[in-house]
Amino acid sequence: LKDGLKSSLRFDILLKNPTTTEEFLKYAQKIEELRSLDEQQGMMEQSSQQQPNLITTSARSSNSPTNYARTSQTNNKTTTTRHNLSNQHRQNNRTPKPPYRCYRCDGSSIDGDAPTRLLNPSPIFILAKVNQVITKIMFDTGSAKSFIKKSILEQTNHVNIQFKQQSYLMADGSSTFNILGTTEIFIEFEKSCTSIIAGVVDTLCVDCLLGMDYINKYYVNLNYKEKQVQIHIQDIIVDLPMENTMKTINVPGRANAFTYFHP
Incomplete structure (x- = not known):
């Protein structure tokens, strides 16, 4: 698992020194989420610093009664810049991907999705x-x-x-x-x-x-x-x-106690 980590996460994971696979995956996901939040906060601060300057430039251009073409061009640049900042903010708000990957999967599906095709078993x-x-x-x-x-x-x-x-x-x-x-x-x-x-x-x-x-x-x-x-x-x-071992086996089962499976 350590060999498959991103180089940016390896140092932090080694500092935690996890002793089990569950601890390893827990620390890796937590560190990835914290790094993503730091990047989002940095983009929001940068956006808040740039927006007042854009508004001031637009206001000054609109006060000039003799240069309508320049005013229109400045407003277009302001709108384009705000649109780019909005797209960057939406991209940074996406769910962070975990730094680890299941070696049994082909990487085409996200964790929790039902596979669309039959995957080869590990054995x-x-x-x-x-x-x-x-x-x-x-x-x-x-x-x-x-x-x-x-x-x-x-x-x-x-x-x-x-x-x-x-x-x-x-x-x-x-x-x-x-x-x-x-x-x-x-x-x-x-x-x-x-x-x-x-x-x-x-x-x-x-x-x-x-x-x-x-x-x-x-x-x-x-x-x-x-x-x-x-x-x-x-x-x-x-x-x-390799021998094909894919067989359909129906095994009847009965629970000893009442069990409720949450959706």
């Missing part, structure tokens, strides 16, 4: 052999480590699991993610093979999850536009198509 899936068994794999840039489901691992010829229970703190700052141990897994792409030390877990949203440790190790390039995944294995670049 990226591919099909590849894990320990010689075709497995559905997800790339997750929000995870520092790679994980594999124990039930999937048991279906393959795998390296012995180093049982050592560990807990990872999730993005919400309060939930924990428990792993049973670690093992080395081998992911095959065409005639090339890669490996990573992955955590073994009982439950996972996908069969195998490759995090930033794998992405950084093999310089993985996630091309959303072309729907391609590029993996650098030594001197070879492997191109893999």
